Amino acid sequence: MKGGYEHYMQKEIHEQPEAITQSMRGRVKQQKSAEGNPYLQQRIKLGGLVETRGNPYLQQRIKLGGLVETRDTIRRSRRIMFVACGTSYHAALAARQTVEEMVEVPVVLELASDLLDRCCPIFRDDTCVFVSQSGETADTLRALEYAKARGALCVGITNTVGSAISRATHCGIHQNAGYEIGVASTKAYTSQIICITMMALALAEDSISKRERRDAIIDELGALPDKMRSFMQVQDVAMKELAAQLKDSNSLLFFARGNNYATALEAALKCKEVALIHSEGILAGEMKHGPLALVDEHLPIVVVATRDSMYNKMESVIQQLLARSARLIILCTAGDATMQEYAKRSDCQLIEVPGTVEPLQPILNIVPLQLLAYHMTVLRGHNVDQPRNLAKSVTVT
Ligand code: UD1
Numbered sequence: 001m002k003g004g005y006e007h008y009m010q011k012e013i014h015e016q017p018e019a020i021t022q023s024m025r026g027r028v029k030q031q032k033s034a035e036g037n038p039y040l041q042q043r044i045k046l047g048g049l050v051e052t053r054g055n056p057y058l059q060q061r062i063k064l065g066g067l068v069e070t071r072d073t074i075r076r077s078r079r080i081m082f083v084a085c086g087t088s089y090h091a092a093l094a095a096r097q098t099v100e101e102m103v104e105v106p107v108v109l110e111l112a113s114d115l116l117d118r119c120c121p122i123f124r125d126d127t128c129v130f131v132s133q134s135g136e137t138a139d140t141l142r143a144l145e146y147a148k149a150r151g152a153l154c155v156g157i158t159n160t161v162g163s164a165i166s167r168a169t170h171c172g173i174h175q176n177a178g179y180e181i182g183v184a185s186t187k188a189y190t191s192q193i194i195c196i197t198m199m200a201l202a203l204a205e206d207s208i209s210k211r212e213r214r215d216a217i218i219d220e221l222g223a224l225p226d227k228m229r230s231f232m233q234v235q236d237v238a239m240k241e242l243a244a245q246l247k248d249s250n251s252l253l254f255f256a257r258g259n260n261y262a263t264a265l266e267a268a269l270k271c272k273e274v275a276l277i278h279s280e281g282i283l284a285g286e287m288k289h290g291p292l293a294l295v296d297e298h299l300p301i302v303v304v305a306t307r308d309s310m311y312n313k314m315e316s317v318i319q320q321l322l323a324r325s326a327r328l329i330i331l332c333t334a335g336d337a338t339m340q341e342y343a344k345r346s347d348c349q350l351i352e353v354p355g356t357v358e359p360l361q362p363i364l365n366i367v368p369l370q371l372l373a374y375h376m377t378v379l380r381g382h383n384v385d386q387p388r389n390l391a392k393s394v395t396v397t
Pocket residue numbers: 064065066067155156157158161165166167169170171172173174175
């Protein structure tokens with residue numbers, strides 16, 4: 001059942017390269033549009049006529065059967081609102097920037113319970129995307145009924161075919177990540193980021209100006225499972241060692257910014273829910289507005305500083321934390337000499353992950369942090385797959 005692993009959580013962490021492959025199967029084409037596409041060139045030459053709907057060269061790379069009919073409506077909506085709970089909310093947060101960049105429509109995120117508590121205004125020209133691994137979470141389902149009653153187009157992203165959310169939404173994407181048993185969601189999270197990213201790419205498929213960027217992201221989607229596989233075993237061993245050092249901490253902080261803010265929140269959630277360690281994910285841009293007061297030489301802080309558009313800002317965060325003698329663990333891109341130098345000079349530990357394009361980096365970055373939470377849980381002697389007080393699917397409000 002657990003395929004040689006001791007716990008479902010560990011098995012499901014290791015299954016991620018396969019799970020994201022399944023999410024992309026039949027949906028992402030690695031074959032690039034023909035160079036010197038005459039169709040495209042002719043259209044551009046006609047000057048101003050950039051409407052390329054129906055252009056077979058531009059349409060061939062992402063195919064989401066579930067969104068074919070609603071694609072144009074989504075693109076024309078006034079805003080796109082993601083609604084979810086827990087880890088699924090973090091997946092929407094991780095991919096929000098990609099949707100904003102590709103679709104150029106305002107994107108907002110709502111925790112389902114809060115949307116309902118506030119009686120949040122929702123309109124007919126909104127698209128609401130409900131992200132739920134189980135497809136049965138009561139708050140998300142109630143928020144869906146609420147949005148539907150207000151005339152919004154309701155899209156589902158769920159790992160469970162036939163679930164309440166899959167059935168009640170107008171259209172959607174099944175994650176196809178395989179059944180997830182561990183209460184702490186792992187492979188469903190990375191697969192949700194893949195699905196939202198594919199949705200963003202599919203919605204931008206007619207855009208010539210975004211073509212190069214789309215192609216770059218799609219190329220990297222193809223490389224992602226192998227990149228993940230390449231460091232899984234090494235990180236499993238490394239994170240077990242790190243877990244042994246951190247397991248008795250009273251608290252653990254994760255600092256990040258940009259789309260890796262989701263990585264920080266998700267890592268902290270894993271530490272709370274399974275390792276039962278107090279933990280917080282902190283948007284590093286807010287560091288000076290409070291969290292800095294917590295910093296001392298004892299509190300372990302994981303800083304996410306992979307090579308992306310946030311890199312310089314995160315380096316400055318590292319310098320400010322080191323100036324206060326913080327105990328740092330730096331998650332960086334493999335082979336980053338600058339970060340290796342910080343590690344040597346200031347005795348901080350490094351977690352090295354392969355680099356990829358910015359929209360996909362959170363998918364690789366979370367893997368060692370899932371493993372860290374897993375090993376801390378085992379070492380602390382807690383129930384990995386069924387943490388106290390929690391349920392896989394919360395079907396009551
Ligand atoms: C579908 C088939 C898949 C088949 C493929 C062949 C199903 C469930 N999927 O996958 O087995 O290999 O065609 O092209 O039979 N939907 C919702 N809400 C959700 C998720 C999905 O309404 O939360 C709807 C979609 O809009 C779509 C249907 O369910 O109408 C199936 O979605 P999905 O499985 O994602 O579609 P395909 O990938 O095309």
